[in-house]
Amino acid sequence: YQRLGLPVVVHPDRVRAASQLRARYPEVDVLLSDDGLQHHKLARTIELVVIDGARGLGNRFCLPAGPLREPISALSKMDFVLVNGALANPHPFMPQMHWPVAFELGYLCDLHDEARYPIAEFIEQFLSASEGRATALAAIGHPERFFDALRALGLTLETYPLADHQPVPTEVLAHLGQLTQPLLMTEKDAVKWRERKPAWHTQSGQVFAVCGHIPLSSALVDSVLTLLDERSKTAS
Template identity: 35%
Template sequence: MIERIWSGRSPLWLLLWPLSVLYGAITWLIRLSFQRGWRKSWRAPCPVVVVGNLTAGGNGKTPVVIWLVQALQQRGLRAGVVSRGYGGKAARYPLLVTGETSTALAGDEPVLIAQRTQAPVAVAPQRRLAVEGLLAVHDLDVIITDDGLQHYALQRDREIVVVDGMRRFGNGWWLPAGPMRERASRLREVNAVIVNGGEAQGDEIAMTLRPGQAINLVSGATASLDQLPEIVAMAGIGHPPRFFNTLKQQGIKAVAEIAFADHHAYSEDELSRLTDAKQCLLMTEKDAVKCRQFAQPNWWYLPVDAHLQGATVSTLLDDIVQLCSMARYARSH
């Protein structure tokens, strides 16, 4: 239903329009208060790059964060990641993510990013605390923020926005009548726009998510999708149809497609009932980080990697490398 409302296919968005106007006014005032200096923002001692979005729901932001961290690591930079840690409930913040940190404490995305990149990751609702926590124990060249485009209390040096190329901006209205956190005109102010799927427009960077081999949650064994028995597909991400469509594009027809809410807290009993003895349960990597402790031998996940295309990709990375070099030079003098 919410997809129909946000896309404009349902007239119910008109009922929510007054709340959207209020939401837009509040977000505008918040940003204005930081721009005018009525509220204070904080600048980190090293460059900060925000990877965020203008809309609610899954746009492919986390794969972009992983891609960016790995690309900067390949260029010799020491990158750290900070996140709000949505869905996690730690006793105190900042929380530094380690190999033993559970998703119940940190949230699923920070744990996934830490596992995939081996980069230092810290979580705190106030991202300044997360940055300070990282820099207290790590000598870093750059901080990448997973989300936080609208978190103006933290100053940033570069902004990257990820857009769902198929859904774009729906009906264009603010939450809750539409999917927008900020209006599309905000794109004119950011440093790069990455479009996940669909067609990139103008200077936008085209991106696709490419799946690898399926990985067993218990044994770590790998297999191509066509080697798996009957597949029951599940996804608890911002936009589950993206995962199901990925399987279809690989020629896989699942016997069932089961969508959960984003950041859903799974239980062993809940997932064990989804398959019989002849079937396997195939999930996203984001789901897998929450299920490893009680995984069954017939549970698999499908990792995906972001692939960006176009000459402006190198331009974006070179700009961040130069930014870090200048900041490092300034600190040494």
């Protein structure tokens, strides 16, 4: 919402969320549900699944014994399978037709004044004094992917990997406030940071969100839109 200004509803019950969104924004005709596959009561027109290329299907077990939220057999029912990053270990259960995608860094946003800096400008202005050293924090599913992307820019990092959605521990937060080098985090983590800024975050140049996007091939976009149009006509 902060990036695109599109209507967003958050609720553990996806059916209620969809109903609320449609009631509040009747002009909306396409709903995207994050983590919606396992919410079987929610009707869907198209199903897409995203697989981490580095970790693949893991041990092929569902939570809590493994990383999967649905059995592997569900892959055969998906309309589109997207692989985030290079697929390290191709698996016979993986559909032959899958689409590679990759996150690309774009700019950094100062979480004090919301100023935006292209990567090269940020490094020159904020990291030249520290010789490219920065602190990075991530509470996402695979923090190392985020850290590796920053290291690829030539940064030397002190890292704080946290579990997905994990709040920043009090002792870590206190330590971060004593550092002189910039703190970098994902856009996902920045949402919570904006809501609960620590007392020491009082000026620009201290904390930044690393922003980017995932370019989608025109072939993938065309395929999704074509299928959506076909099924919408059938449903109506």
